[in-house]
Amino acid sequence: MKKKDKPKYNVLQNVRWMCKLAWESRKRVLLFCVLAASLQVLLNLLELYIAPEVLSRVQERAPIGVLLGTIGVFTAALFLAQGFSQYIEENTMFPRVDVRSAIIARLSLKCNTTSYPNTLEEDFIKLRDKAHNACEGNSKATEHIWETLTKLLTNIGGLIVYLGILSRVNGWLLAVIAATCAAGFFVSRYAVNWRYTRRDEEEEYFQKKTYLRRKSESVELAKDIRIFGLQSWLNELVTQIHDLYLDFTLRCERVEVLTDLVSAVLTAARNGIAYVILIRMTLREGLSVSEFLLYFTAVTTFTSWIMGILGELSTLNRESLDISLVREFLDYPEPFRFEGGEAVPQAEGYELQLENVSYRYPGAQADTLHNLSLTVHPGEKLAVVGLNGAGKTTLVKLLCGLLDPTEGTVLLNGQDIRTFDRRSFYALFSAVFQEFSILDVTVAEEIAQTTVGIDYEKIADCVEKAGLTSVIDKLPKGLDTHVGREVYLDGTLFSGGETQRLMLARALYKDGPILLLDEPTAALDPLAENDIYQKYSDMTRGKTSLFISHRLASTRFCDRIVLLSDGAIREEGTHESLLALGGEYARLFAVQSRYYQEGKEF
Secondary structure (H helix, E strand, O other): OOOOOOOOOOHHHHHHHHHHHHHHHOOHHHHHHHHHHHHHHHHHHHHHHHHHHHHHHHHOOOOHHHHHHHHHHHHHHHHHHHHHHHHHHHHHHHHHHHHHHHHHHHHHHHHHHOOHHHHHOHHHHHHHHHHHHOOOOOOOHHHHHHHHHHHHHHHHHHHHHHHHHHHHOOHHHHHHHHHHHHHHHHHHHHHHHHHHOOHHHHHHHHHHHHHHHHHHOOHHHHHHHHHHOOHHHHHHHHHHHHHHHHHHHHHHHHHHHHHHHHHHHHHHHHHHHHHHHHHHHHHHHOOOHHHHHHHHHHHHHHHHHHHHHHHHHHHHHHHHHHHHHHHHHHOOOOOOOOOOOEOOOOOOOOOEEEEEEEEOOOOOOOOOEEEEEEEEOOOOEEEEEOOOOOOHHHHHHHHOOOOOOOEEEEEEOOEEHHHEOHHHHHOOEEEEOOOOOOOOOEHHHHHHOOOOOOOHHHHHHHHHHOOOHHHHHOOOOHHHOEEOOOOOOOOEOOOHHHHHHHHHHHHHHHOOOEEEEEOOOOOOOHHHHHHHHHHHHHHOOOOEEEEEEOOHHHHOOOOEEEEEEOOEEEEEEOHHHHHHHOOHHHHHHHHHHHOOOOOOOO
């Protein structure tokens, strides 16, 4: 079996980190832990003493007033202690949730601001998923640790108090208690650890079942399920996973039953020995009935304190492992400079340059781009064309700083972009990528990417340039219509082409000095695509622009065309000069144009 890596942070460090976080966000969490533990010890002591004290008054033949007074005092004390304890229990969950929410906020911030290459790393993705799993509910480590610490404090406090109570008891009895508790703990820990070490297997079953349920109920797969008759296949997959999980559960139950049997034997032995020793003390030392009851009950409870301490320490250790994963994710190294980098200097125009750049994706066997050099001049309209897989999108990501080259350098106005604050560098770019995100907000908020200070006149201009005005005008609330129906049932569903235009309007609204368009018309029909081409000069006025496409007809309006093939620049020039060259660009253009020529046989 592969040896597991040692966690970066130990239990004490993680407890200190959680306490510091609670102190910064919700101090009541710490106060409630101490108060809850103290009240539990007090309640236990009251319950321990009430029966022996009442019995003692009866043995002493105390007046009825004294007997009732004793009962009344204990009853009042129990009432008050139980009331305060219940109050704390009712009010402790919300601040604990607040602390967990603060951790979730940090995880989300890390996900949203981490260097883009991290999002491609397998280690980062696995660590991200484990960190989120540690925060998914009230029973997870980042919230349940407060329950664990409260119980640990309770058991430690009870153990200290009961040691004082049992100081008169035979030392051999305490030794027997300690030995049987230790044996019971190790047996119990074996069962708990058996399942805990296999939690990844159990989680895999849940993930597969959840994935199948989500897919079978999704709108996207609804057509395929009905047309291809996928329901039987999906049911078979669910049944297979359910059977595997059932087998796993049966194995867990066998271990737990064996553990319970051993624990029952140890408990019987411990109680039997306690009876023998206390009866001998009664016969030899003259223990009263009330003292016998007090000590026997104390022995039983003392056992629970020891078992509680051992059990909570074990639980705390497991929760610490999960919290350590959270902290390791938050501390995941960043290859890019952010706040520590230089600010991008203001300039009338920006020149982008690739010098002998190569790039290989993590785990890939070969470079996607190899030894590529390219200069994008200020104000230039550059088209990058090529077949699928030629490296066009990777080139765009390198130019806008989402990726750093494996070899070579990316320069902005002659300066290595790695010296800049990367967020400051991102501010230069407006982009439409092949893969884009849509949020369920209003159309205006989708374009402006904010909820405050929206310039509606600017939005209207951007919508017009993107060719979306007629679509927006037909919406029930215009720019205030919601997009999508996952959050708002009255939202509108845009077609693929309309969504692409919406993303173009968003890029234009940002108004960065460099415009990147990666296959911006892939989902448009020929007429809509031509409309975008006609407006391209207006969109890019005063900007440097890159237009990436595999449709060669879309590049005529650009100042320069670069043809990528196998990760390298094969041809470069204007549309006319490349056609005259009669090379790969001309051959690809001829193949594509045949489909638009009437009467052509294929």
